[in-house]
Amino acid sequence: MIRLQPTERARQAMSWLGRHELSTLVGFVLIAAGVWGFVELADEVLEGDTQSLDRAVLLAMRSNDDVTDPIGPKWVEELGRDFTALGGVGVLTMITIAVTGYLGLQRKGRAALVVVVAVVGGLVVSQMLKWQFARxxxxxxxxxxxxxxxxxxxxxxxMSAATYLTLGALLARVHADRRLKAYFLILAALLTLCVGTSRVYLGVHWPTDVLAGWTLGSCWAILCWLIARRLQRHGEMEGAEALNDRSSEQLPSADDRPDAEIQRRVHT
Structure with missing residues (x-):
C-alpha cells in the first residue's frame, strides 16, 4: 500500500497552525496564573500577612535619619515624579488619543479599538477593584x-502595564524583525517597572499594591494581545505576516522583469 506524503505547503501550514495554537495556549495559561496570583495576594493583604514586608520595603526607600526624606539626591526624587506621571490618567489619555488617531488615519480601526479597550477597560477594572478592597x-x-x-x-x-504592554505587543505584531519585537516588548516592560517602582518610592503605595497592579495589568495586556492576534488571523487586522505576504506579491518574478525579456529575445 502506498502512503501519501504531505506536500511542503501542507507541512508549512501544519507547522504554522501548531505554533500559533501553542502561543494561544501559553497566553491563556499566563492569564490563569496571573489571576490566581492576584487572588492569593489579595487574600494575604486582607488578612494582614503582608504588612511586615510592605513596611520593610517602604522604609528601605527612605533615609535612615529621616523617614520623610526619600533616599537619593533631589534629582532622583524629581525623576521619581517624572516616572510616576507616565502612569497618570492625563499622560495615558494623551497617548491613547495619539495612537488611536494615528491608527485611524492608517485605516486600522480594529487595532485602534483594541487600544481603546485595553486602556478604558483596564481603567474600569482598576477603579472597581479599588472600590471593592478600599485599602x-x-x-x-x-x-x-x-x-x-x-x-x-x-x-x-x-494602567501602565495594560497600556504600554498592549502597545508594545501590537507594535511587535506588525514587525517581522525579532530584534524590533524584543525592543518594543523590553521598552514597554521597563516603562511599566519604572512607573510602579516610583509609586512606592514616593510613598503613595504599598509594594503589594504595585505587585497586584503589575499582575492584573499584564493579564489584561495578554488578553488584548490574544484578541488582536485572533483579529489578524481572520484578516481583520494587518500583521507582520500580512505585510510580508503583500511585499512578496508585489515583487515581480524573473520572467516578468524587463531585463529577462530582453535576454529572451536576444537568445531567440
Missing part, C-alpha cells in the same frame, strides 16, 4: 504625590 494608603511616610483613591491595587501600575 488605606500608606501612613508611615508623607506622600510626595497627590492621591485621591484607595490603595489596592495600584492604578498607576495596572
Amino acid at each position: 488605606p494608603r500608606p501612613d508611615l511616610v508623607p506622600h510626595d504625590s497627590y492621591v485621591y483613591t484607595s490603595s489596592f491595587p495600584s492604578g498607576h501600575a495596572m
Whole structure:
C-alpha cells in the first residue's frame, strides 16, 4: 500500500497552525496564573500577612535619619515624579488619543479599538477593584504625590502595564524583525517597572499594591494581545505576516522583469 506524503505547503501550514495554537495556549495559561496570583495576594493583604514586608520595603526607600526624606539626591526624587506621571490618567489619555488617531488615519480601526479597550477597560477594572478592597494608603511616610483613591491595587501600575504592554505587543505584531519585537516588548516592560517602582518610592503605595497592579495589568495586556492576534488571523487586522505576504506579491518574478525579456529575445 502506498502512503501519501504531505506536500511542503501542507507541512508549512501544519507547522504554522501548531505554533500559533501553542502561543494561544501559553497566553491563556499566563492569564490563569496571573489571576490566581492576584487572588492569593489579595487574600494575604486582607488578612494582614503582608504588612511586615510592605513596611520593610517602604522604609528601605527612605533615609535612615529621616523617614520623610526619600533616599537619593533631589534629582532622583524629581525623576521619581517624572516616572510616576507616565502612569497618570492625563499622560495615558494623551497617548491613547495619539495612537488611536494615528491608527485611524492608517485605516486600522480594529487595532485602534483594541487600544481603546485595553486602556478604558483596564481603567474600569482598576477603579472597581479599588472600590471593592478600599485599602488605606500608606501612613508611615508623607506622600510626595497627590492621591485621591484607595490603595489596592495600584492604578498607576495596572494602567501602565495594560497600556504600554498592549502597545508594545501590537507594535511587535506588525514587525517581522525579532530584534524590533524584543525592543518594543523590553521598552514597554521597563516603562511599566519604572512607573510602579516610583509609586512606592514616593510613598503613595504599598509594594503589594504595585505587585497586584503589575499582575492584573499584564493579564489584561495578554488578553488584548490574544484578541488582536485572533483579529489578524481572520484578516481583520494587518500583521507582520500580512505585510510580508503583500511585499512578496508585489515583487515581480524573473520572467516578468524587463531585463529577462530582453535576454529572451536576444537568445531567440
